[in-house]
Amino acid sequence: MQKSFRPLLWGTVGGLLILAALSGCSPDTSAPDLNQDARDERIRQTQAGPPATPIALVPEATVLAMATPNTTDAICLDCHSNEELLRELAVEDEEPESLSSGPG
Amino acid sequence: MPPVEAWERVYIDAETYTVSDVHAYIGCTACHGGTTSYNMDEAHTGMLEDPSADPVAGCGSCHPDIAPYAAESLHMTLEGYDTALHQRSDPANYETLEQMETYHCNNCHATCGDCHVSQPDSVGGGLLEGHVFVETPPMSQTCTACHGSRVKNEYYGLNEGIPGDVHLREARMACVDCHTDAEMHGQPPFDQEAHRYDAPQSPTCESCHEDQIGVGSGIPEHEVHGTDLLSCQVCHSTDYTNCTNCHVDRTEDDVPYYSVEEHWTTFLIGQNPDRTTDRPYKYVTVRHVPVDIDSFSAYGDDLLNNFLNRPTWSYATPHNTQLDTQQALTCTNCHGNDDVFLTPDKVAPAELEANLPVIVEAAPAFPEGYEDYLATQEPAAETPAEGASGGETSGDAGFWGSDGSATEDETESGDAGFWGADESNAPAETPAGDESFWGDAPDAESTAAPSGDESFWGSESAPAGGEAVATPPATDADFWGG
Numbered sequence: 001m002q003k004s005f006r007p008l009l010w011g012t013v014g015g016l017l018i019l020a021a022l023s024g025c026s027p028d029t030s031a032p033d034l035n036q037d038a039r040d041e042r043i044r045q046t047q048a049g050p051p052a053t054p055i056a057l058v059p060e061a062t063v064l065a066m067a068t069p070n071t072t073d074a075i076c077l078d079c080h081s082n083e084e085l086l087r088e089l090a091v092e093d094e095e096p097e098s099l100s101s102g103p104g
Numbered sequence: 105m106p107p108v109e110a111w112e113r114v115y116i117d118a119e120t121y122t123v124s125d126v127h128a129y130i131g132c133t134a135c136h137g138g139t140t141s142y143n144m145d146e147a148h149t150g151m152l153e154d155p156s157a158d159p160v161a162g163c164g165s166c167h168p169d170i171a172p173y174a175a176e177s178l179h180m181t182l183e184g185y186d187t188a189l190h191q192r193s194d195p196a197n198y199e200t201l202e203q204m205e206t207y208h209c210n211n212c213h214a215t216c217g218d219c220h221v222s223q224p225d226s227v228g229g230g231l232l233e234g235h236v237f238v239e240t241p242p243m244s245q246t247c248t249a250c251h252g253s254r255v256k257n258e259y260y261g262l263n264e265g266i267p268g269d270v271h272l273r274e275a276r277m278a279c280v281d282c283h284t285d286a287e288m289h290g291q292p293p294f295d296q297e298a299h300r301y302d303a304p305q306s307p308t309c310e311s312c313h314e315d316q317i318g319v320g321s322g323i324p325e326h327e328v329h330g331t332d333l334l335s336c337q338v339c340h341s342t343d344y345t346n347c348t349n350c351h352v353d354r355t356e357d358d359v360p361y362y363s364v365e366e367h368w369t370t371f372l373i374g375q376n377p378d379r380t381t382d383r384p385y386k387y388v389t390v391r392h393v394p395v396d397i398d399s400f401s402a403y404g405d406d407l408l409n410n411f412l413n414r415p416t417w418s419y420a421t422p423h424n425t426q427l428d429t430q431q432a433l434t435c436t437n438c439h440g441n442d443d444v445f446l447t448p449d450k451v452a453p454a455e456l457e458a459n460l461p462v463i464v465e466a467a468p469a470f471p472e473g474y475e476d477y478l479a480t481q482e483p484a485a486e487t488p489a490e491g492a493s494g495g496e497t498s499g500d501a502g503f504w505g506s507d508g509s510a511t512e513d514e515t516e517s518g519d520a521g522f523w524g525a526d527e528s529n530a531p532a533e534t535p536a537g538d539e540s541f542w543g544d545a546p547d548a549e550s551t552a553a554p555s556g557d558e559s560f561w562g563s564e565s566a567p568a569g570g571e572a573v574a575t576p577p578a579t580d581a582d583f584w585g586g
Contacts (some may be wrong), residue, residue, distance in 0.1 A: 030146060073122070074131040075140050076147070080235075081118035086111035089144070093110065099355060101365025103253035 108223070108230030117234025125236050135162060140302065157214035163216050168291050171216070177290025178300060179214040187392075192408045204403045207360040208352045219246045219288075226250055243278040258344050258424040263369055266343050269425050282307035299417055305382045309336045328477070335376070336386040337422055339432040343369040347394035353402040364394070371431070371440070374417055374446035377461035381420075389421040390446055390462055412458035416476065417446055419420040434472065442467045497564045519553040 079085055122128045131142060138151035155162035159180065164171035178184050182205070189201050209226045218224045219241040222231050229251040232238050234461060241247065248256035261268025271277040280288070285293050287306050297303035310317050318331035325339065345365040354360050374390035376383065397411040431444050438444055445464040456462045456463070 073128065073132055075142060077116060077118040077122070078142070079144070079147075080116040083111065083115060086115055090109070090111035096178055099359070099361035100363065102350070102362070103257070103347060103367055 107228050107470055113222075113228075113230035115231065115234060115358065117236060120234060121236050127237055140310055154215055154217050154222075156218075156221075159216050169289065172218055173291045173295055174289045177288070177289070178297060179288065182209060182213045183297075184299045185209055188414065189408070191413050192395075194410060197404070197407045197409070200404045200407055201400065203409075204352065206401050207354060208362065210330055214250065223251050240278075240280055243280070244275075247279040250346045253347075254345050255423045261424070263343070263345060263424075266369065266424060267426065269423055271425060282311075301378070301383070332384040335383070335388040335421075337372050337389045337420075337425070338385075338387050340425050340427065340429060341371065341389055341422040342424050342426055342429055343371045343422070344368055344389075344424060345389060346392045346481055348392050349399065350394045351399050351402070369423075371444060372417075372446045372450065373431075373464065374462040376419060377415060378419070387464070389420045389422055390417045391422075392417055412455065415459045415461050415462045416455045417451065417462045435474070438467065439470045440467050441476075445481040535563050 120489075121165050132138075135155040136152050137155075138147050140150055151164075159175040159437045161173040163174075174180055182187040185205060186201075189205075190198060213226060220237050220239070221235060222229055223245050232242065232245060248259070254556065257263050258266075259269045259272055261273070271428060284306065286292070287303075290297075291517060294303045294306070306372070315321060315324060317484045319327055321327060329339075340569075343365060346369070347364050349366055350362055350364045352360065372390055373387050376385050376388045379386065393414075393485075395408070397408050443469050446459075447466060448463055448464060451459050451463060
């Protein structure tokens with residue numbers, strides 16, 4: 001009985017030793033300590049908010065044009081959104097009587 | 105489509121435009137030119153009514169991937185007209201033909217703005233939605249405003265007694281649901297075409313009906329005919345408009361007009377004169393070209409001096425698709441039946457030679473052993489799709505699934521006003537209460553009445569020698585300003 005049990009015991013002990021060795025070789029996946037300087041910079045950026053001027057890969061003039069109220073629009077729209085004025089100024093085309101016949 | 109009043113054509117919905125449209129970030133004068141002033145004359149001096157008349161200059165800086173192609177597209181250049189007319193003429197006449205086109209054709213050419221901002225000039229122009237740019241042009245105000253007499257009448261079912269297209273009746277599909285933006289804009293692979301049939305076939309039925317095409321589809325008729333013998337329209341279209349002799353002229357006041365003396369609706373199958381890998385079909389639907397040798401005689405003699413350089417019956421893609429049609433009802437409705445084929449007797453004698461590539465000498469007979477095949481088939485349905493209204497008798501339900509209702513995607517057309525509020529499982533008949541869409545409120549019967557057997561199969565097919573039996577389509581005076 002003891003003789004037949006001994007190989008099994010040694011096998012189990014050997015397996016446990018191999019597992020222990022393998023787990024010792026696995027990479028360390030725990031997070032490293034944060035660099036204190038980087039942490040301070042992140043806090044500073046968060047508190048400072050976004051930069052005053054937009055960062056964009058377009059010409060400054062374009063950015064300014066989009067950010068500035070467009071007086072051109074305002075003047076044009078003053079008239080072109082005024083239904084009453086447009087009705088007053090509209091010149092109805094005199095549609096000539098069509099001489100066309102048949103499916104066009 | 106009612107005419108837009110003069111004031112309304114230039115009315116800008118400032119509130120919506122400035123809040124919702126990114127184009128509002130660009131100053132008006134940046135695109136339209138003119139001057140910033142409260143003095144109207146001063147403000148409008150040097151103004152461009154349509155900045156997209158030059159797509160590259162007007163739209164290209166922000167849409168560089170589209171504008172250069174659009175500038176060369178068939179929509180913009182109408183090169184398809186030139187291709188056909190030049191082939192029927194010779195270079196000495198090109199300049200005169202161009203003058204003619206200026207009066208009679210060019211107001212149908214489409215700039216970017218003609219579809220995305222306003223209605224085309226051919227229907228009087230006018231802003232679509234108060235200068236708010238419309239990403240998906242509304243079919244009724246843009247596409248069918250130009251593609252009127254054939255596509256519009258066929259698709260909407262405005263030809264008397266002929267139902268509208270199943271894709272509209274059952275699925276409420278708009279033009280852009282099949283025709284892609286690349287096709288509309290002439291982007292690759294549609295950027296090399298000189299005529300619409302030069303380009304890759306688009307749309308194709310296979311795009312949506314892939315598992316219903318050809319061998320392996322499980323549909324007996326498709327199994328038998330395969331994919332290269334017949335275009336889909338050969339079995340799934342009904343009568344469509346044919347014109348023969350559009351003549352153009354101008355009044356003393358320089359107002360252009362046209363007259364079409366002979367037109368009729370019919371259905372005819374011809375040979376495909378230019379079989380390609382893209383369009384391999386041996387048999388296709390054909391219709392007569394709308395011009396004759398004297399169509400432009402008001403501008404000069406013999407302008408189409410090589411009129412017969414091209415067939416006068418041409419490849420056609422009618423827009424009145426149906427699941428069930430007369431010709432698809434039984435095998436004998438095509439096999440051995442000359443009435444549905446462009447046989448020599450239906451072609452004017454003077455045009456016979458020019459149409460040899462298209463003419464079918466006689467209807468194909470049954471192949472050997474067809475009796476055995478027929479014996480294995482179920483009896484054909486008793487009636488074809490005739491009553492379009494309501495979709496109740498169209499037999500299309502199986503085609504569209506369980507109830508034929510449109511999916512959300514299928515109804516994204518930009519035609520919100522047209523489709524109405526409730527798009528779910530709505531009747532397939534003429535949408536009610538949208539007179540602006542339908543123009544002169546078409547006769548309900550025109551979209552619903554069945555196509556009579558006699559008119560389809562009998563004496564009203566294309567006449568010999570150009571003697572047409574007119575079946576006048578519904579008038580569309582509102583569209584044409586008549």
